[in-house]
Amino acid sequence: MTNSSPSLPVAPADIDAxxxxxxxxxxxxxxxxxxxxxxxxxxxxxxxxxxxQRTGSFKFRGAFNKLSSIPQAARGGxxxxxxxxxxxxxxxxxAQILNxxxxxxxxxxxxxxxxxxxxxxxxxxxxxxxxxxDREAIARRIAGKHGATLVPPYDDPxxxxxxxxxxxxxxxxxxxxxxxxxxxxxxxxxGGLVAGxxxxxxxxxxxxxxxxxxxxxxDDHARSLSxxxxxxxxAEGRTICxxxxxSIPGEITFAVNQRLLVRGVTASDAEVxxxxxxxxxxxxxxxxxxxxxxxxxxxxxxxxxxxxxIAIVLSGGNVDADLYARLIA
Amino acid sequence: MTNSSPSLPVAPADIDAxxxxxxxxxxxxxxxxxxxxxxxxxxxxxxxxxxxQRTGSFKFRGAFNKLSSIPQAARGGxxxxxxxxxxxxxxxxxAQILNxxxxxxxxxxxxxxxxxxxxxxxxxxxxxxxxxxDREAIARRIAGKHGATLVPPYDDPxxxxxxxxxxxxxxxxxxxxxxxxxxxxxxxxxGGLVAGxxxxxxxxxxxxxxxxxxxxxxDDHARSLSxxxxxxxxAEGRTICxxxxxSIPGEITFAVNQRLLVRGVTASDAEVxxxxxxxxxxxxxxxxxxxxxxxxxxxxxxxxxxxxxIAIVLSGGNVDADLYARLIA
Numbered sequence: 001m002t003n004s005s006p007s008l009p010v011a012p013a014d015i016d017a018x019x020x021x022x023x024x025x026x027x028x029x030x031x032x033x034x035x036x037x038x039x040x041x042x043x044x045x046x047x048x049x050x051x052x053q054r055t056g057s058f059k060f061r062g063a064f065n066k067l068s069s070i071p072q073a074a075r076g077g078x079x080x081x082x083x084x085x086x087x088x089x090x091x092x093x094x095a096q097i098l099n100x101x102x103x104x105x106x107x108x109x110x111x112x113x114x115x116x117x118x119x120x121x122x123x124x125x126x127x128x129x130x131x132x133x134d135r136e137a138i139a140r141r142i143a144g145k146h147g148a149t150l151v152p153p154y155d156d157p158x159x160x161x162x163x164x165x166x167x168x169x170x171x172x173x174x175x176x177x178x179x180x181x182x183x184x185x186x187x188x189x190x191g192g193l194v195a196g197x198x199x200x201x202x203x204x205x206x207x208x209x210x211x212x213x214x215x216x217x218x219d220d221h222a223r224s225l226s227x228x229x230x231x232x233x234x235a236e237g238r239t240i241c242x243x244x245x246x247s248i249p250g251e252i253t254f255a256v257n258q259r260l261l262v263r264g265v266t267a268s269d270a271e272v273x274x275x276x277x278x279x280x281x282x283x284x285x286x287x288x289x290x291x292x293x294x295x296x297x298x299x300x301x302x303x304x305x306x307x308x309x310i311a312i313v314l315s316g317g318n319v320d321a322d323l324y325a326r327l328i329a
Numbered sequence: 330m331t332n333s334s335p336s337l338p339v340a341p342a343d344i345d346a347x348x349x350x351x352x353x354x355x356x357x358x359x360x361x362x363x364x365x366x367x368x369x370x371x372x373x374x375x376x377x378x379x380x381x382q383r384t385g386s387f388k389f390r391g392a393f394n395k396l397s398s399i400p401q402a403a404r405g406g407x408x409x410x411x412x413x414x415x416x417x418x419x420x421x422x423x424a425q426i427l428n429x430x431x432x433x434x435x436x437x438x439x440x441x442x443x444x445x446x447x448x449x450x451x452x453x454x455x456x457x458x459x460x461x462x463d464r465e466a467i468a469r470r471i472a473g474k475h476g477a478t479l480v481p482p483y484d485d486p487x488x489x490x491x492x493x494x495x496x497x498x499x500x501x502x503x504x505x506x507x508x509x510x511x512x513x514x515x516x517x518x519x520g521g522l523v524a525g526x527x528x529x530x531x532x533x534x535x536x537x538x539x540x541x542x543x544x545x546x547x548d549d550h551a552r553s554l555s556x557x558x559x560x561x562x563x564a565e566g567r568t569i570c571x572x573x574x575x576s577i578p579g580e581i582t583f584a585v586n587q588r589l590l591v592r593g594v595t596a597s598d599a600e601v602x603x604x605x606x607x608x609x610x611x612x613x614x615x616x617x618x619x620x621x622x623x624x625x626x627x628x629x630x631x632x633x634x635x636x637x638x639i640a641i642v643l644s645g646g647n648v649d650a651d652l653y654a655r656l657i658a
Contacts, residue, residue: 030359032381051613052361113610120365277650281442284380284615284646317613321606325654 008259009157009252012203015164015196018065022165025097026061027053029166031173031311036282041298043305044179048170049285051317055117057243057291058166058193058315059083059090063151065162067094070149075100077147082106082135085114086243086316087153092121103148105139111242111320154192155250164196170311171204179309181208185265185294186313188212188221189246191253193315198260201311211303212257212264213294215239215272220248221257222264230254240269240323243290243316265303267296275299276327279314288319289327337588338486338581341532344493344525347394351494354426355390356382358495360502360640365611370627372634373508377499378614380646384446386572386620387495387522387644388412388419392480394491396423399478404429406476411435411464414443415572415645416482421450432477434468440571440649483521484579493525499640500533508638510537514594514623515642517541517550518575520582522644527589530640540632541586541593542623544568544601549577550586551593559583569598569652572619572645594632596625604628605656608643617648618656 032047050058067079078101081091088104095102102123106115107130119125126142128135143150152159167184174181184201186194191212198210212221217235224231232248239245249257267275272289275296279287287295294312297303303310361376379387396408407430410420417433424431431452435444436459448454457467472479481488496513503510513530515523520541527539541550546564553560561577568574578586596604601618604625608616616624623641626632632639 027361032356035383049613054364056611056613280615280650280653282385284378284385286609286613286615321609321654321657324609325650325658328650329654 008256010160010164010196010199010256012199014157014161015168015200018161019165019168021065021068022061022162025054025064026165028169029053031170032283034282041305043307044309045298046174046311047283047295048166048311048313050166050313050315051285051287051291055089055093056316056318057086057090058163058313059086060093061165062159062162062192063087063090064094064097066151066156066158067091067098067100069158074149077149078102079151080105080139080143080146080148081151081153082139083153085110086318088114088118088123089121089318091151092118092123095123096121103142103146105135105142107135111318113320114318117318154190155252157252160192160196160253160256162196163193164200166193166313167197167200170197171201174311175204181205181311182308183303183310184208184210185213185297185303185310187244187290187293187315188214188264189244190250191221191257192250193313194261195253195256197313199256202260209262210260212261213297214264214266215241215244215293216266216268218244219264219266220246222266224249224254225257225261225264228258241272241290241293243288244293265297267293267300267302271296271300273327280328285314286317286319286324287314288316291315291317337585339489339493339525339528339585341528343486343490344497344529347490348494348497350394350397351390351491354383354393355494357498358382360499361612363611370634372636373638374627375503375640376612376624377495377640377642379495379642379644380614380616380620384418384422385645385647386415386419387492387642388415389422390494391488391491391521392416392419393423393426395480395485395487396427396429398487403478406478407431408480409434409468409472409475409477410480410482411468412482414439415647417443417447417452418450418647420480421447421452424452425450432471432475434464434471436464440647442649443647446647483519484581486581489521489525489582489585491525492522493529495522495642496526496529499526500530503640504533510534510640511637512632512639513537513539514542514626514632514639516573516619516622516644517543517593518573519579520550520586521579522642523590524582524585526642528585531589538591539589541590542626543593543595544570544573544622545595545597547573548593548595549575551595553578553583554586554590554593557587570601570619570622572617573622594626596622596629596631600625600629602656609657614643615646615648615653616643617645620644620646
């Protein structure tokens with residue numbers, strides 16, 4: 001397993017460059033450990049709390065890196081994005097910092113907190129019906145009308161490189177502790193985060209096993225990795241992991257993930273809820289359901305953890321208060 | 330204003346020593362900032378998230394430093410402490426690490442989560458009636474019977490020095506950022522945290538204004554600092570800040586605070602609740618009511634913040650899920 005092949009769309013050097021672009025604006029989130037967690041799973045576990053990132057999720061990293069790559073001449077047209085919420089906030093906040101106009105196409109059933117926070121960063125929000133309308137088509141129409149640049153949520157090398165700074169920081173902090181990660185787990189929707197994390201971590205620790213984590217049923221990465229080609233999940237309902245509902249891995253992200261990831265793990269909504277409550281009780285951090293799916297898989301015994309050194313990305317904390325109150329009850 | 334006087338019971342060097350004792354066991358919590366908070370109050374605000382500390386509050390620091398100072402010959406008798414909760418967990422966790430027996434005298438109405446977590450660290454819990462019994466007398470009786478060492482919650486130089494490592498880290502991180510704190514605020518119950526923080530911060534930044542923060546009515550520090558002698562508060566009811574209900578500043582802590590603190594600020598339960606919800610929504614951290622009282626005072630406009638560089642200690646995150654759910658609703 002290597003990620004130094006020139007054929008991959010994102011190289012470790014791209015992530016180094018993204019880290020330099022992000023340094024003045026992104027939070028360098030710490031790497032947390034918790035004796036009670038280590039005892040419970042019999043491993044050394046480190047958590048990367050991206051809810052502490054600007055906008056409350058890792059998505060700011062990819063969005064800001066992407067927007068920073070737009071040539072000055074094209075910035076006047078602004079940006080447009082489609083997103084179930086966290087990417088929306090990332091793009092809106094990045095556009096605000098860079099003084100660009102942002103339009104966000106968002107499902108009408110996205111958590112209220114995510115809509116309000118997106119508007120709070122000065123973006124215009126256009127709602128669509130998740131079951132009947134095509135968000136990509138709407139976003140492209142807006143892009144065409146305003147001359148705006150479309151900012152994909154995951155299937156873009158600059159976005160993946162930005163998210164990869166999460167993995168770069170994990171690797172740096174592990175090195176500072178004198179530790180070598182055996183297993184690294186990151187949530188996957190379109191697969192941009194885990195692709196970037198895998199690229200960065202494996203460039204420093206080529207023996208690490210990197211896994212995607214998904215809600216039970218919404219397991220398109222687990223399936224695709226297993227069969228070796230992009231395959232959609234079969235879920236028809238909803239999951240409390242509203243951030244992880246993409247139906248199929250991205251083309252670019254899967255080109256990376258197929259090469260770098262070993263497998264995907266999943267967790268049920270009940271297991272995710274238990275992980276959210278665990279993080280409330282033991283870590284005093286607010287994690288959104290989708291952000292806790294990797295930890296949920298670990299706590300549910302889906303990862304052979306004993307004796308291992310494990311890093312898990314908690315990818316965000318944007319959750320409505322009423323759902324959160326129910327999950328921690 | 331100076332804290333280098335030999336007459337003070339805790340010196341900066343004691344805090345340096347505590348930092349060395351704590352280094353292998355305590356979490357070095359980060360210093361967080363939040364653009365939305367800076368904009369709201371027109372200041373550069375830094376938050377010290379001690380809910381991320383081992384046991385979920387700063388209290389582990391003082392407890393571990395104190396227990397580490399007990400001579401080997403006296404360790405067999407174990408330790409006893411009285412506490413409304415966070416000190417209990419700190420002592421229990423420190424005793425567990427140092428392989429000592431711990432008995433904790435705790436009010437019967439303390440949050441369930443705090444009782445359970447204390448027992449989870451292997452301590453024996455003895456409950457008492459907050460309105461009718463004298464916790465100090467009960468603790469002393471137990472200490473006499475077992476030959477245990479009493480670990481005071483605040484009025485002890487080793488405890489204060491341990492809590493002072495919070496201020497030492499704030500000062501170090503501010504220096505690394507090239508910033509000078511104008512104002513530093515820490516919650517006060519018996520006053521050990523703010524005494525230690527003031528000692529450490531002022532040794533590096535002698536011009537800083539250090540303030541205690543208390544719940545409205547439970548304002549014994551604000552009163553005492555104002556009149557120049559230890560004075561009890563006049564509150565008869567309860568506050569949601571269960572960790573901040575001491576009736577009068579400690580003798581040792583007030584000897585420090587009278588010299589080093591400029592004044593005390595307060596916040597109402599409603600303002601504290603709003604601060605807890607703000608920290609949930611914007612910072613994705615779980616802060617308990619008492620831990621948020623400094624930030625609550627800032628958000629309520631009780632601090633002349635505009636243009637200043639401010640550090641505020643969020644002192645803990647041990648809050649029952651039902652109260653928390655109500656506060657973030």
